[in-house]
Every structure is written in C-alpha cells, then in structure tokens.
Amino acid sequence: xxxxxxxxxxxxxxxxxxxxxxxxxxxxxxxxxxxxxxxxxxxxxxxxxxxxxxxxxxxxxxxxxxxxxxxxxxxxxxxxxxxxxxxxxxxxxxxxxxxxxxxxxxxxxxxxxxxxxxxxxxxxxxxxxxxxxxxxxxxxxxxxxxxxxxxxxxxxxxxxxxxxxxxxxxxxxxxxxxxx
Amino acid sequence: xxxxxxxxxxxxxxxxxxxxxxxxxxxxxxxxxxxxxxxxxxxxxxxxxxxxxxxxxxxxxxxxxxxxxxxxxxxxxxxxxxxxxxxxxxxxxxxxxxxxxxxxxxxxxxxxxxxxxxxxxxxxxxxxxxxxxxxxxxxxxxxxxxxxxxxxxxxxxxxxxxxxxxxxxxxxxxxxxxxxxxxxxxxxxxxxxxxxxxxxxxxxxxxxxxxxxxxxxxxxxxxxxxxxxxxxxxxxxxxxxxxxxxxxxxxxxxxxxxxxxxxxxxxxxxxxxxxxxxxxxxxxxxxxxxxxxxxxxxxxxxxxxxxxxxxxxxxxxxxxxxxxxxxxxxxxxxxxxxxxxxxxxxxxxxxxxxxxxxxxxxxxxxxxxxxxxxxxxxxxxxxxxxxxxxxxxxxxxxxxxxxxxxxxxxxxxxxxxxxxxxxxxxxxxxxxxxxxxxxxxxxxxxxxxxxxxxxxxxxxxxxxxxxxxxxxxxxxxxxxxxxxxxxxxxxxxxxxxxx
Numbered sequence: 043x044x045x046x047x048x049x050x051x052x053x054x055x056x057x058x059x060x061x062x063x064x065x066x067x068x069x070x071x072x073x074x075x076x077x078x079x080x081x082x083x084x085x086x087x088x089x090x091x092x093x094x095x096x097x098x099x100x101x102x103x104x105x106x107x108x109x110x111x112x113x114x115x116x117x118x119x120x121x122x123x124x125x126x127x128x129x130x131x132x133x134x135x136x137x138x139x140x141x142x143x144x145x146x147x148x149x150x151x152x153x154x155x156x157x158x159x160x161x162x163x164x165x166x167x168x169x170x171x172x173x174x175x176x177x178x179x180x181x182x183x184x185x186x187x188x189x190x191x192x193x194x195x196x197x198x199x200x201x202x203x204x205x206x207x208x209x210x211x212x213x214x215x216x217x218x219x220x221x222x
Numbered sequence: 223x224x225x226x227x228x229x230x231x232x233x234x235x236x237x238x239x240x241x242x243x244x245x246x247x248x249x250x251x252x253x254x255x256x257x258x259x260x261x262x263x264x265x266x267x268x269x270x271x272x273x274x275x276x277x278x279x280x281x282x283x284x285x286x287x288x289x290x291x292x293x294x295x296x297x298x299x300x301x302x303x304x305x306x307x308x309x310x311x312x313x314x315x316x317x318x319x320x321x322x323x324x325x326x327x328x329x330x331x332x333x334x335x336x337x338x339x340x341x342x343x344x345x346x347x348x349x350x351x352x353x354x355x356x357x358x359x360x361x362x363x364x365x366x367x368x369x370x371x372x373x374x375x376x377x378x379x380x381x382x383x384x385x386x387x388x389x390x391x392x393x394x395x396x397x398x399x400x401x402x403x404x405x406x407x408x409x410x411x412x413x414x415x416x417x418x419x420x421x422x423x424x425x426x427x428x429x430x431x432x433x434x435x436x437x438x439x440x441x442x443x444x445x446x447x448x449x450x451x452x453x454x455x456x457x458x459x460x461x462x463x464x465x466x467x468x469x470x471x472x473x474x475x476x477x478x479x480x481x482x483x484x485x486x487x488x489x490x491x492x493x494x495x496x497x498x499x500x501x502x503x504x505x506x507x508x509x510x511x512x513x514x515x516x517x518x519x520x521x522x523x524x525x526x527x528x529x530x531x532x533x534x535x536x537x538x539x540x541x542x543x544x545x546x547x548x549x550x551x552x553x554x555x556x557x558x559x560x561x562x563x564x565x566x567x568x569x570x571x572x573x574x575x576x577x578x579x580x581x582x583x584x585x586x587x588x589x590x591x592x593x594x595x596x597x598x599x600x601x602x603x604x605x606x607x608x609x610x611x612x613x614x615x616x617x618x619x620x621x622x623x624x625x626x627x628x629x630x631x632x633x634x635x636x637x638x639x640x641x642x643x644x645x646x647x648x649x650x651x652x653x654x655x656x657x658x659x660x661x662x663x664x665x666x667x668x669x670x671x672x673x674x675x676x677x678x679x680x681x682x683x684x685x686x687x688x689x690x691x692x693x694x695x696x697x698x699x700x701x702x703x704x705x706x707x708x709x710x711x712x713x714x715x716x717x718x719x720x721x
Contacts, residue, residue: 123505
C-alpha cells in the first residue's frame with residue numbers, strides 16, 4: 043500500500059477488487075435474504091390459511107365438546123405426523139359452534155377438556171378455561187384461541203393453517219376471542 | 223527412535239508448530255493458580271470435545287426429518303450396537319457441560335478474574351454460556367419427541383410476544399406456519415453447524431486470550447487491580463513466583479478432565495439415554511410436556527409470574543440479565559478481586575444459586591398444575607367419609623366427579639394448585655364456601671354454571687365436615703344475631719333455598 047496521497051496501480055486494483063466483491067455480495071444477498079425469510083414472506087401473503095373440514099355436523103352432538111383432528115393445509119414432504127393438528131369443537135346448538143385451538147393461550151401446551159367440571163385445563167402451568175373458552179384461572183392472559191368456522195354442505199369447516207400464539211393471535215385468526 | 227525424531231523434524235520444518243506449542247505449554251503461571259479451583263475451564267473444553275465426538279457419531283444414524291427422526295432415535299436406542307450408550311454420553315455430556323460452564327463462570331466471578339485486562343475474555347465467556355444454552359435447547363429439539371414438539375410451541379409462544387415482529391419471528395423460527403419438517407431441519411442446522419461453528423471460534427478466542435493475558439492470579443485480599451500498574455505487577459509475579467504451566471499446573475486439569483469424562487460415562491452407563499418420550503404427534507394430547515433439566519427453573523418461573531407481568535418479564539428479563547453480565551467487567555473493572563472482600567458478589571451468587579435450586583425443585587413436582595387424574599385415581603380418605611350424613615357423602619361424590627380433587631388435596635393426595643382442604647371448614651364459613659364455589663376467585667374458576675343447586679348444597683355440606691376432630695367449623699357470628707338461635711347446621715342449605 044502506498045502511504046502518500048498518490049495512489050499506486052496495485053493499490054487501485056485492490057480497491058476495485060474490493061468494490062467488485064462488494065457488488066457481488068450485495069447482488070447475491072438479495073436471493074439469499076429472500077430465501078432465508080421465505081417462511082415469513084409467504085405467511086405475509088397469507089398463503090398459509092385455508093378452509094379445512096373437520097367432519098360432518100352430525101359428528102358433534104349438541105351441547106358437547108369433542109376433539110377433532112385435521113391435516114394442516116400447508117404441508118411439506120417431511121412433515122409426517124407433525125402436520126396433524128387437534129382442536130376442540132363445541133357445538134352450542136344447531137349450526138352454532140365454537141372451535142378452539144388445542145394450544146393454551148399461555149405458552150401453547152395442549153389443553154384438555156373435562157366435561158365433568160366444564161373446564162379446559164392445561165398440563166403445563168395450570169391454566170384453566172370455561173367451556174366457552176373464556177379464561178377461568180391460571181397464567182393465561184386471555185381465553186382460548188378460536189378458529190373462524192362455517193358450516194357448508196353439512197360439514198364443519200375452519201380456517202386454519204398457522205400455529206396460534208399469544209402474540210400473533212389477533213391478526214392471525216381474524217377476530218378476537220370472546221374474552222380477550 | 224532416530225527415525226521418529228527425523229520424521230518429527232521433517233514435519234516441523236514444514237509446519238513450524240513445535241516452537242509455539244512449547245512456548246504456550248511452558249508459559250509461566252503464578253504458582254498459586256495451580257489449584258483445584260482452576261480446573262473447570264479446561265473441563266468444559268474437554269466435555270465440549272466429547273460432545274463434538276459423540277455428536278458426529280450420532281449424526282451417522284440420526285435422520286433430521288420430522289417424519290423419521292423419532293424412528294431413527296428408536297433405532298439408535300434399540301438396534302444399533304451401543305447406540306444407546308453414545309446417545310446417553312451425548313445427553314449426559316450436555317448436562318455436565320451446562321453445569322461445568324456455570325461453575326466455571328461462578329469461580330471466575332468470585333475470583334475477580336473478569337477485571338482488567340480480562341474484560342473481553344469474560345464477555346466472550348458470556349457468549350459461550352449463551353451458545354451452550356442454545357446448544358442445550360436445540361439439542362432437546364433434535365430429540366424429536368412430545369417434549370420437543372411442545373417445547374417448540376412454548377418457544378414460539380414466547381417469541382410471538384415480541385412487539386410488532388412477534389409473528390414474523392415465530393415463522394422464521396419454525397420455518398413455516400406450524401411446527402413441522404422445516405422446523406426440525408433448521409434446528410438441526412443450528413445445532414450441528416451454526417452454533418458449534420461459532421462455539422469453536424469463540425472457544426479459540428477465549429483460550430487465546432487466556433494464554434496471551436495469563437491466567438488470573440490467586441486473588442489476595444487487599445491487592446487491588448489498577449489499570450496503570452496491573453500488567454507490570456502480573457508480569458513480575460509470574461517471573462518471581464511463576465512455574466511452567468506444563469507440567470506444574472496441567473496435571474490437575476488432566477486428572478479432573480479424566481474424572482469428569484468418567485463421571486459422564488458412568489451416568490450414561492447407569493442411567494441410560496434421555497428419551498425419546500412419545501411420538502411427536504400433535505393429536506396425542508394426553509401429555510404433560512416438560513423441558514430438560516437446565517430449563518426447569520424457567521418453566522417454574524413462568525407459572526409463578528402474574529399474567530400481566532409475564533410478557534414484560536419474558537422480553538425484558540433476559541435483556542437485563544445478559545446486559546448485566548456483559549457490563550459487569552466494565553462497571554467493576556478495577557479494585558478488589560478477592561471474594562473475601564466482595565460480600566455483594568458472594569451474596570449474589572448465593573441468591574442466584576438458591577433461586578435456581580428452588581425453582582428447579584418446584585418444577586420437579588409442579589404444584590401449580592392440576593393433577594389431571596386425581597379425580598378418578600385418588601380416593602377420598604376414609605376418615606372423611608365415616609360417620610357422615612348421606613348429604614355429606616353425596617357432597618364427597620360431587621367433589622370427585624366435578625374434579626375438585628385435581629386442584630385440592632385431601633390428606634396429601636390430589637392436586638396442589640389450590641389449597642389443601644383437610645380443614646377448610648375451620649377457615650371458611652358456609653356462606654363463604656358457597657360464594658367461593660359458585661363465583662370462584664383468587665385462582666379458582668367459578669363453578670356456578672356447572673353445579674346444580676342440589677350439588678352445591680351437598681358439596682358445601684361435605685366441605686363443612688372437613689375440620690380437625692377437636693375444632694368447630696367456622697361460623698358467621700352475625701348470623702346468630704340476625705336469625706336468632708343457632709341456625710348453623712342448616713345454614714349451608716339455607717342461602718340456596720332463598721331467592
């Protein structure tokens with residue numbers, strides 16, 4: 043490297059070389075970043091959510107809450123059983139339903155329904171919810187997550203596809219739960 | 223022999239490593255650092271090497287695919303010769319590594335070794351601790367079972383609480399909208415390539431600085447660190463009272479390292495590998511996920527935080543903790559090194575140790591969780607049923623059927639989420655019992671909608687019978703005045719029968 047103000051031929055070549063590498067890296071960074079963020083950007087385009095069927099209305103007796111399972115609409119070849127998801131379906135009356143995510147609104151553990159006491163209880167940190175999903179006690183800040191549902195051709199369908207989490211829930215599931 | 227020497231010379235002429243290796247191994251260390259207190263750093267390094275070796279061995283069989291990982295672990299456990307032992311070595315190695323890193327850190331803290339000029343060594347040590355924890359968490363995920371699956375859910379739930387960026391962070395972490403194949407693949411990449419790569423680099427820097435700056439001398443009360451004079455004093459110390467690291471100090475490191483590896487192997491052989499527990503099938507909900515040993519304290523803290531405190535504590539707590547660790551050498555870079563003259567440092571260690579031990583212990587029996595099967599598996603002790611009225615026994619039935627037992631213990635059986643009820647009648651009057659059952663309160667759900675008036679009456683009659691033999695149940699003193707006479711016996715029924 044030359045020490046005075048004049049720039050040598052080699053010094054200039056080195057600087058141009060660095061600049062050239064910088065340009066290449068910048069150009070490559072675009073596809074690399076797009077690749078790394080693909081799981082986020084795809085979600086933002088809302089291509090994860092779809093309507094999935096849980097079965098016919100007749101499978102869910104009125105006034106009762108039953109476990110239903112569905113295959114996540116967005117799957118990859120190596121997902122195996124992890125793409126199967128469970129949810130709690132409460133048929134209030136007729137075509138009036140509530141479909142709760144299995145995940146506790148505290149930290150996502152699977153809540154269990156106890157028809158005897160009419161409570162959902164979480165095995166992790168002791169969260170409890172009433173039969174309508176409202177928070178009953180424990181650490182959760184809100185009630186259970188609810189999937190939007192509709193009854194079509196005698197089938198109960200819900201809009202699902204993303205793991206419900208406390209921070210994302212409001213935007214994710216389209217509506218706020220009854221007790222949020 | 224001459225041939226070996228010649229071959230050695232041939233290589234060294236080309237590699238030129240003999241001189242620097244000799245220089246490093248014979249560099250003088252203060253004599254009093256050849257202590258059993260100074261063996262934890264090298265032990266952590268040795269366990270890390272064990273983890274690298276066993277990790278590579280596991281990768282020969284393990285399949286990082288959500289549909290195959292669990293099966294490949296079963297294959298390792300049951301079919302591959304000694305696969306279970308290598309898994310056990312790796313699992314116990316991780317437990318030992320976390321423990322030894324923490325002990326090493328504690329020793330460095332108490333001996334004031336983070337002070338000038340070793341601030342950066344400490345800072346890199348903090349990063350090494352974080353990476354060790356990162357390896358522990360990602361490793362737990364690779365053991366792709368129910369605990370791993372729901373542990374990821376907990377991680378996602380915590381990450382989602384970050385303001386604005388939460389949902390994006392969750393999808394970045396999971397590699398998609400749900401915990402599935404992409405999630406395991408990226409945790410595999412983190413556990414096997416990214417974090418170990420960084421660990422190797424940072425361990426190298428950490429060691430380089432230990433060699434360049436010299437090992438911390440044994441702290442003497444009253445010998446203060448001053449930036450202007452310390453380096454000169456240390457140099458003098460190693461000249462006057464120094465000894466070559468090899469063999470003067472290294473033999474203790476060697477003994478302890480061998481002992482630690484032996485302990486890991488003994489635990490592995492005796493206790494065997496960790497899991498995997500049930501298959502990672504999210505539709506199997508009969509599960510009570512628990513994190514691995516080193517995260518149990520966090521699991522306990524999360525159940526004790528009041529709901530409103532939780533998000534701030536989860537998001538700000540780690541920032542404060544890590545910030546404090548990183549700033550420590552800059553806030554306290556000079557002065558007293560000896561723990562004998564640093565009572566606050568000693569108390570801090572004690573407080574942290576007691577807190578971690580207490581929370582870990584609590585997480586061992588999770589008193590905050592309802593015991594899901596108590597209502598159908600824990601009987602009501604006979605003494606609470608003998609010589610009772612039909613109504614009271616009916617109430618005992620309600621107590622079981624409505625799953626009160628899941629949260630309330632009788633004679634130590636049942637859940638511990640709510641208070642034990644062995645002598646509840648002494649504490650609450652009948653009216654208070656009714657109100658508590660129907661409206662809930664505190665941490666108790668309201669049962670008003672789930673109990674008929676007859677059930678409530680029976681239940682409260684039963685609860686009223688729960689008092690020690692010699693002690694009368696609590697009664698509302700004003701009731702006698704208001705209604706005249708002693709209406710105590712039927713008071714449990716009365717409020718319900720009135721409008």
